[in-house]
Amino acid sequence: MIVQPGVQPIPIRGHAEPAIDNVPGGSGPVWVPGKPEGFDQIAPRLKAMIRVARYHGVELDPSEFKAASPDTIPNAADLSQWAQNGGMWSRAVRIRWSHLLRFENTGPVVLLFSDGGAGILTGASNEQNVVFLKSVDAPEDAEAVIIDELRLSQVWSGEAVLLRSARSYVAADAPFTIGWLVDLVRLESRPLRDIGIASFTLSILTILPPLIVMTVVNKVLQFSSMSTLALLTAVIAVVFIYETLLGHARRLIINVVGARLDTKLNLHVFSRLLRLPLDYFERHPAGETLYHLAQVYRIREFLTGKLLSTFLDMITLGVLIPVMFYINATLAWMVIACAVVIMLIIFAFLAPLRRGYQRVVDAETWKSAALGETVVGIKTVKALGLEPQRKALWDERVADAGKARLAFGQLANWPQTLVTPIERVMVIGTMLIGAYLAMNDPSGYMVGSLFAFMMIAQRVGQPLVGLARLVEDYEEVGAAIGEAASVLNRPLESSSNSAGLRPKLIGEIRFSDLTFSYIGTRTPALDRVSFDVPAGTMFGIVGRSGSGKSTIARLLQGINRDYSGFLKLDGVDLKEINLRHLRQGLGVVLQDNFLFRGSIRDNIIAGRAGLTLSDAMRAAHLAGAAEFIERMPNGYDTYIEEGSPNLSGGQRQRLAIARALIHNPTILILDEATSALDPESEAVVSANLMRIASGRTMIIVSHRLASLTECDQILVMDQGKVIDVAPHSVLLERCGIYRQLWFQQNRHLEGRHGHLAAVPPRLA
Template sequence: MQQNERVPGSGESPQPGYIRLRAAMAAAKYHGIELDIRDFAAEAGEESPSPASLARWLNEQGAVAKGMRVRWRYLVRLTNTPPIVLMFRDGSAALMVGANADRGVVWLRDPLTDEGAAPVAVDELRLSQVWTGDVLLVKRRRDQSEADAPFDLGWFVKIVLRERRALRDILIASVVLSVLTIFPALLVMQVIDRVVNYRSMATLVSIIGIVVILSFYEILLTYARRELMLVVSTRIDTRLSLHAFNRLLALPLEFYERQQTGRVLGRYMAIYKVRDFLTGKLMTVFLDMFTLLVILPLLFYMSATLAWMTVACAGLIGLIAVVFIGPIRRIYGRLVDAEMERGSVLYETVAGIRTVKTLALEPSRREMWDETTADVVRWKLAAGRMANWPQTLVMPLDMFMSRGIILVGAYLALQSSGGIAAGGLMAFMMLGGRVTAPLVGLARLLEDLNEVSTALGEAGMVLNQPTETKALTNGMRPRVKGALSFTDVNFTYPGAAVKALNNVNFEIPAGTMLGLVGRSGSGKSTVTRLLQGVSRTYTGYLRLDGIEMREINLTHLRRSFGVVLQDNFLFRGTVRDNITAGRPGLTIDDVVRAARLAGAEEFIERMPAGYDTWIEEGSTNISGGQRQRLAIARAVISDPKLMILDEATSALDPESEALVNANLQRIGKGRTMVIVSHRLSSLVDCDLICVMDQGSVVDLAPHAVLLERCEIYRMLWMQQNRHQYGGESSRASMLAEGE
């Protein structure tokens, strides 16, 4: 929403949506949370930010916010509270900074004024004319939130327990259903012992009426319980999906660079096995346990001998399951590893299908797939055979519970004294089946714990990695101008023995166009990684406008930068959507201006639908040069004060490169530019060029000065301009190769 993103100029009345955003920012600032208005992304179709949108924004930035509707009698009692945002009907808002229930007034402050401005007392009548009844409550997050808590079984339990009210209703329905399950068995006992034996039609009619009524209530309660379970499962699934995906986004780029994408996805999807267990089998067995608690005492009352037999068989089944837990867990872990390895091969093949086809790599990929499939099949067979043993050992006990007990009961029924009647035996078998199911389910639940614990461990290997959450939500949010300073900066990649940056020292003022050159592995791209906050484990001091980079909010830092990489990714969508990916509220005029700066306007206008042309997955319907220029347009549309171009023109043809280079002067006007390029001709017009070698800064000067005094730069220049230097460039090439 464009009017909410731009601060009104002098003489321009502020938009209501802008006032509402400023009110939310002021409430957050009271708790020490600095927000950037440019970080807010409005919901589609909202003329002014809703309380839900503001709460979502504040929660993403490290606060705890909640939108709710309150009445005046409750609002006026909120004394000695932090500032509360009151939503007005015109789309604006005010800050409530105090209340007095005795006088019947609240004190409001204009969010556009300073904190020291005097508030205005407003009574119920005046406030009701402008207030919607909605408020936004904000506080600072102090405890460990769901977003930061370890991803384990305890976290899942907390998620489930948040649905206490629905779980309570399910529990009540389960207890009532458990009681209702007793009556059909008792009615069968009466039918056999009284109706059949005594041929009593009146008793039969009465029993039929009772059966119809009880059946109706049982059907109604069963439907209600299923509906409640469906709602709870859906809520848990939604909360789990949102949390897991947010945790995935919060993982640092370094983690993804060290891990296979297929393995990351395989481990991430393991969370849904845990979800299915908690909301499926576990909940079903848990609810069935109430049936057990209700029916088991009745079984002992009817026949203690048969009841003990039932319990003993179920206990033996549980013991068998416990014995096989360890072996099954080990084999299943090997199976999961094999399946993830096969998933990685599948992902790499699909993602790199263009390379597979162009290099005719089908046979080698097929061979790799066959090998991984063989591993999966081998371990799946081993897991199936291991699981077959407990199932086979349980079968005699299962058969005895379903067939043997009725024979023992018949024997007892034939005894002259202390036996069980025929009707009682039938009732016992009906109720015994209800008892056996939860007992056997509880025992077999232990087998499922193998799979769940393995899946939980696999998911935790991804989701329990250190995240950037704190850096993304905390830290300073200064206005970026673009001055950079490196002081004794050292950096080593994890697992590497040699420093990627070694005592890097240089300083450039804001508005400088800086070129970074050097041989491969000299540390050029590492400098840009540190500037983007991808890696923050460096030593020394890296300052932006005099502020240490690690003290700046990471989201604010990255949104203040424009970054164009050598291989840029475009999302499936329109040209316009891709250019405005970071600022979805900007207008078509902003899109056209950014495309013109990037030299992309001419080819976009030739497309069938212009800026609404659809870009397919993988950008297969546009050229590499076009993709690169769209990425440059995406970077400049937010008007960043600092831009990083890391080999941004390497994929362009000479004509497109010349066009982009011609626009660099216009793109760089009023902003700092850091340009990494192997083509020195594209850096000639830079204010300063930093020459790097083996992680250190060799020289820093304009092009002409470097040609005179820097040997490395001069050799690189002569190599790329052989047509001008002839044999001298050949000698330089040999020297470079010798080094």
């Protein structure tokens, strides 16, 4: 072994060894994608990534890691992508020993070993020619191991993953503004540089044809020089070929840049949309949201269309305008003067055009909201025969939008009307004055110069006008940015990637003096609510409409967090828990559950990585859905259309329960899950409740008291306050509200049983 003087080597196979035995194919535990069961079951490479990410204040979720193949060892590219999805800057690299020695005072680096393990580089000493490594299983306060080059080369071939906190403005949490868009475009600096070079070269080539024409007129025609004509023909042929090839390459690069910008915009928009709180979607129609987000595509067209073309035109202008002044300063000043007048006209109309366009946006928003609401509620429209009313509303919205667009179009027509004659003067006027100057030119060279100037002026005039109109287009795009920002810049849910604790959920719930009010209301939905739910129990919640039952379920899901008092899960305040981690530990079944378009298997698995058909079958069996799925012609591959018209309400509900159970949640919330079911379907679901509840905490919110008689405790709510908490039999004796609700729901049993307090037989 080669060691430096004065450095005591520590064996690599020691307490804090970087070569780890717990790797796929070894004797230790192996991480399975989609089914992490604890830190000790995670593969060493993932452990290393998690520990380095924690150093930077980011918590990576192992369940979100997607490997190229579930059966292979995680590679550097997959690990880097995982960290980037978690909101970090990361790169998969291959480096040499000399590079490692430069990491003296930097953050930790993940080294990937040849045997599938990993180690954490915590520092280096260039003077001693050693590095300091920690095992992924070493305690936080453990000393790093000193390793020299020879010893490390036995287990490491150069693969590493670099990690740090993301510091770019182009990030998931950055507000959607024009500055964000500029930074987005700036990330494409290398291809934009290539486009600029190509455009500058094309601008140089653009000068040659007019100059050649000028030479032909002044030299060839005047002196009948065939040799000069032949030479000029060869030059033009070469220029045309080169210009064609260069233009083709530039258009390809522009298409690539446009596609990349479009992709980044789409990913950012959808990511922000998913992180908006549920309150936003409950207060805003789907059509309004979709219309606002559709403005993003106008922004994209502006970025990759007019803005980019104007940027390229500016390069052309920078080359051609000096040539214009070289040929004839008088005519050049005429062109510049006309362009300035056009810009002044457009600037004068900017403010009224901005106001008119805002009226168009408002009208289109209301029109889209009416359309979206009709499509979403089409079942109700058909059932109640509301087609005439909805058509009348649509006609009104279309009329308002049409009036706004007509007024805006009439106003926008004026600058075009005023600009048109000036554009003609820019072309025809310069030609007439140029002809006058040519007739008074004794040398005769002005004729060729006039031809050259007119060819260049055609290439210069349009970009100058386009530059003026770019300001007008920017005003519309600015309004579009505002519309998109009205959705994308809403306050987001707590960061699901990095913020918050990730405790192991056991299922103990405690409400302590909790008060909560919805936005815009004065009366609290929950008023000083206090109760406990022991882990592993069935807990029912009942009460009249508006008593706060569903609000409790919303708070448990983290949908609303702006409450006072305390809501704790296993002794940890819910506000401190990572939101995604919380919801991955919950299973939620609502009264009306949405099934996605796709197969039954895909709906049960819900896209969770690592889950298979056998997992879906187990969840379906537990939810009582297996019997009707297996009777279908295609079984678990049966395709469900939007709205699931080929399934009954009971079948949809049992599939929703299977979907909630697929990841074996610690806490299962049934929020009026059986209230819309027919008696047969409700009996099937109720018969499985005890089996479903085994080993987990179950919260059942229901107005049907018969479905709660098996609960260990039942919470009675009224007007946002806790009235009583006790088992069913105790509540019948001492709680007047509960007794009244039981009487109302079981009136039909009076004659049959002779008393109202009869408890239904135990549900099996």
